[in-house]
Amino acid sequence: GNSVTQMEGPVTLSEEAFLTINCTYTATGYPSLFWYVQYPGEGLQLLLKATKADDKGSNKGFEATYRKETTSFHLEKGSVQVSDSAVYFCALSDSGGSNYKLTFGKGTLLTVNP
Amino acid sequence: DAGITQSPRHKVTETGTPVTLRCHQTENHRYMYWYRQDPGHGLRLIHYSYGVKDTDKGEVSDGYSVSRSKTEDFLLTLESATSSQTSVYFCAISGFAGGRGQPQHFGDGTRLSIL
Numbered sequence: 001g002n003s004v005t006q007m008e009g010p011v012t013l014s015e016e017a018f019l020t021i022n023c024t025y026t027a028t029g030y031p032s033l034f035w036y037v038q039y040p041g042e043g044l045q046l047l048l049k050a051t052k053a054d055d056k057g058s059n060k061g062f063e064a065t066y067r068k069e070t071t072s073f074h075l076e077k078g079s080v081q082v083s084d085s086a087v088y089f090c091a092l093s094d095s096g097g098s099n100y101k102l103t104f105g106k107g108t109l110l111t112v113n114p
Numbered sequence: 115d116a117g118i119t120q121s122p123r124h125k126v127t128e129t130g131t132p133v134t135l136r137c138h139q140t141e142n143h144r145y146m147y148w149y150r151q152d153p154g155h156g157l158r159l160i161h162y163s164y165g166v167k168d169t170d171k172g173e174v175s176d177g178y179s180v181s182r183s184k185t186e187d188f189l190l191t192l193e194s195a196t197s198s199q200t201s202v203y204f205c206a207i208s209g210f211a212g213g214r215g216q217p218q219h220f221g222d223g224t225r226l227s228i229l
């Protein structure tokens with residue numbers, strides 16, 4: 001089956017620090033990969049995505065590269081801000097016959113202090 | 115933002131009572147989903163719909179039923195609520211499953227407490 005494993009939180013950083021949130025996956029087909037962000041009291045918002053190997057998704061200073069050889073999709077940002085405090089979810093959509101379903105990791109809580 | 119409205123946004127009810135949550139979309143998207151979010155579990159798929167009157171089970175469907183009588187509305191029903199169904203429920207929509215990388219767009223959630 002499909003699964004997503006992301007680093008356990010919570011992660012606490014100071015403003016302007018470098019962020020990495022690790023995400024690895026297993027999939028039966030050739031998945032598309034996503035990062036979603038959830039701010040307090042809100043639903044999930046798509047942050048970025050990548051659909052094939054070596055693709056780099058980017059948005060709002062966040063980046064993640066689809067690494068097929070290591071089955072990974074790590075989220076990075078060079079300089080975090082207090083406003084980046086949120087829960088981040090890695091997810092995959094499998095092309096193996098059920099590509100309309102998302103499989104999520106458990107989420108990583110990020111807190112950025114001023 | 116995708117036009118998704120969940121109602122109610124908050125509900126408190128008692129064990130054994132029926133509960134219906136509604137998801138309404140204005141995007142004319144084909145696919146609709148219900149998830150629950152619990153600490154330590156991320157989001158788990160309850161049921162989904164791939165068209166009017168076409169639904170299927172997700173990974174945590176026991177105790178839940180759904181209905182979709184028109185494109186814009188997807189209802190989630192707890193026939194006899196239990197305390198284990200206390201959770202935050204999210205609806206999501208997606209336009210087309212055939213293309214790679216089709217994301218889902220989420221509503222703001224319904225916080226359901228069952229006492």
